[in-house]
Amino acid sequence: MxxxxxxxxxxxxxxxxxxxxxxxxxxxxxxxxxxxxxxxxxxxxxxxxxxxxxxxxxxxxxSGQPDPTDLSTESLIEHILERYHDIHREELPELIRLAKRVERVHGSHLKCPSGLADLLTDVLAELENHMAKEEQILFPMITRGINGMAVAPVAVMREEHDNHGAYLEKIESITNDMTLPEAACNTWKALYLGLETFRDDLTQHIHLENNVLFNRIDGRMGGVSNG
Known part of the structure; x- marks a missing residue:
């Protein structure tokens, strides 16, 4: 249609x-x-x-999701920046706005995700800090082939990814795994759809960095450099 x-x-x-x-x-x-x-x-x-x-x-x-193992390291970084960094920056502020509206209008509802807007604000701040470090320090280091010096920053990014995973667990807890109440309004439905999408995006984003890009730097899981 x-x-x-x-x-x-x-x-x-x-x-x-x-x-x-x-x-x-x-x-x-x-x-x-x-x-x-x-x-x-x-x-x-x-x-x-x-x-x-x-x-x-x-x-x-x-929707575009190339096979990351077929991409050069430079192309993989470009894909991560465009498909995940840029989209997180576009969509998280809107999710915060929707969460504030749901909490303001439906605050008395037993299933209202109270505290969600503040949590998402923290997530955005953490992600902005994390992505800036990748964009300004780590990724340029990798594209210049300074892999030896990149090992320590990669370890820090892996630890921060664990923190992002903990945030996703908190989001799932506050929203009861994005379970909508009966007769939920359109704003509430849009919020939870967006949260499910963000969860899937962030999970895939972390996977691509941890298990593909970073493996080419620190050699985990048998990763091999692919310039």
Missing amino acids: NMTSLPLGQIARDYPGATGILKKMKLDFCCGGATTLKQAAREKGLDAHRIASDIEAHMSRR
Whole structure:
């Protein structure tokens, strides 16, 4: 089905990252969730097809997953930066915004994920710090072939990945493994869909670094350098 014919609420629920684009266009997917994208865009003088294309482009960016073992080290780093670092930076602020809204509106609900927005804010700060160290220090060191000096920073990054895993466990605990209550609003549904996607993304991100890229540096699991 053409996305422009779908209700805004369904788009927010089914397309990870769509809520940020809809919000930017000032399209109300919560209270106005039953309105189709075409109708909502027409009322605001917007191009529904352009909005749908932006959402589809975002989805396309996150769907590409080459076989990492076939990539050179430089290409693998570029893939990690574009597919994970950039997308974490795009999507986490929107998840924080959605979490704040759910906590504000549904704070009295027994299943409200109280404290989630603050936790996600901590996650974003930790990830920003971690990714900056990779981008500014470790990755340039690796691409210049200074692998011997990179072993110690790699060990630090592995430890920080363990911390990221602990954050994912806290998110799962607060949300009861992203289990929605009955009759959850569109914002709550979009939040948990986004959290599931973020969890999967971060898990794959850590896997690619720990088990593929970093193995080429410190030789764990029989890793072999692949320039």
